[in-house]
Amino acid sequence: MFLIASWGSSGAGKTTMAMALASALARRKKDVLILSSEMRTPELPVLLPSITKLTGNHSIGPLLTASDALTEAALKDRMIRHPKSNHIYCMGLVSGETAAFTYGPPTRGAAVSLFQLLGQTPFQYVIVDCDSNPLYDQTTLAALEYAQLGLMVLTPDVKGYEFRKAQMGWLGNSDVFHMDKFIQIANPVFTHTPIKDAQALFGDFAYTLPFSAQAAEKMMAGELLTGFDSTPGAVFEQAVSRLTDKIESEEEKNRAGNSSTNH
Numbered sequence: 001m002f003l004i005a006s007w008g009s010s011g012a013g014k015t016t017m018a019m020a021l022a023s024a025l026a027r028r029k030k031d032v033l034i035l036s037s038e039m040r041t042p043e044l045p046v047l048l049p050s051i052t053k054l055t056g057n058h059s060i061g062p063l064l065t066a067s068d069a070l071t072e073a074a075l076k077d078r079m080i081r082h083p084k085s086n087h088i089y090c091m092g093l094v095s096g097e098t099a100a101f102t103y104g105p106p107t108r109g110a111a112v113s114l115f116q117l118l119g120q121t122p123f124q125y126v127i128v129d130c131d132s133n134p135l136y137d138q139t140t141l142a143a144l145e146y147a148q149l150g151l152m153v154l155t156p157d158v159k160g161y162e163f164r165k166a167q168m169g170w171l172g173n174s175d176v177f178h179m180d181k182f183i184q185i186a187n188p189v190f191t192h193t194p195i196k197d198a199q200a201l202f203g204d205f206a207y208t209l210p211f212s213a214q215a216a217e218k219m220m221a222g223e224l225l226t227g228f229d230s231t232p233g234a235v236f237e238q239a240v241s242r243l244t245d246k247i248e249s250e251e252e253k254n255r256a257g258n259s260s261t262n263h
Contacts (some may be wrong), residue, residue, distance in 0.1 A: 001119045002251040005143040005182075007130035008140060008153035011162035013223070014188045015046060018129040018151050020225040020236070022025070024244040025125055026087035033079065033123045035060070036113060037130050038140035039099035039106060045093035049222040052082055054094040057173045063101050063114055064106035064139060068112045089123070108110030111142040125251070134171075144171070149180035149250050151243075156189060156198035156205070164202065183246070185209065207243050212236040 015036075022032040044054055053219075057077055063070060082088040086224035093099060098153040099106055119127050128143035135141075144150065155205035171177045182200065188211035189195055195208060214233040218225050228237050 001121065001123055002125050002148045002149070002247075003115065003132050003138075003143070004127045004148035004247065005150040006127055006153060007134075007140065007144060007150060007182075009133045009155050009160045010131065012155045013209070014132070014151075015043065015129050016207075016219055016225070017151060017185070017187065018127045019047065019219065020094050020215070020240045020246070021151075021244060022088050022125075022127055023224040023226045024237075024240050025247075026085045026224070028097055028244070029247070030086065030124050030128060031087050032089070032125045033118065033121070034090045034165060035118075035126055035128045035139075036086065036090070037128055037137055037143060039064075039093065039131065039139070041093075041130060041138055042095050042097050044080065044090060045095045046219075047090045047092065047222070048080060048082065049085070049220070051080065051222075053152040054080065056094065056097070056102075059094045059102075060091045061093055061097055061103040064099065064110045064231075066110050066113075067102045070079045070110070070117050072117065075117065075128075081121060082224070083222070087150060088224075088240070090130075098207060106138045108138040108142060111139040112146075114139075115142060115146055134167075144177050147181065148254050149186055149247060152179075152181070152182040153187050154202065154205075156193055156195055156202065156208075161198075162199045177256040183207070183243070185243075188212075199227075207239050209239050210235050 006014045018034050022034050025032045079089040122256040130140040131137040172179050183206045186205040186208045187209040189208045190211045210232045214228050214230045228234050
């Protein structure tokens, strides 16, 4: 399993980024799990709006407060296949839930156990759709710590810059969080966005994703973020494809490194 953390400033499109990347990997016949660590807003209705009969039996909530060791059987009903792809599955809270009130605050031990258990599943990639505020979410903290690769998705404006400055103030000085593994992405970039001025503040962005109304429409409809026929959508898809190339390359390096270590 190759663990990816999609994290960044509020409103930057972390969930859209996770779905776009999963869609691109699925087109390449890779099995992908999107795991939402957003514990205040249920994300399964966002990722899978056409599936309306999900109950607490499908929720990730109990797994993140479990005091007992997690088992493969506990995951079975909580991995929901995307109706548009046989390669994409999703996990998260179901409609009406708030983790802290419905189940109790998630614990670090449960979050770490969940990632360890997911490492034994057939998924080649697990993408964690992180909470913007890691201090309030143990699953996000664990994802930032254990991710082999991170996506720092930022709005290229003062809000995004101040978020990055504040968060990196403590994350960047920690021996636990390896922020050098995070790729800085500007999203959404509008036609009026002063991207050169933003780059002067942030440093270079590895990828810039244009705002695409078609991408927003596809997310709302629970569609895969592929097959765009608008110019911004096509540019968006091309940028995600280049990012997917990078991620596949990093996954291959990681696999080769693990293979040589085992021998």
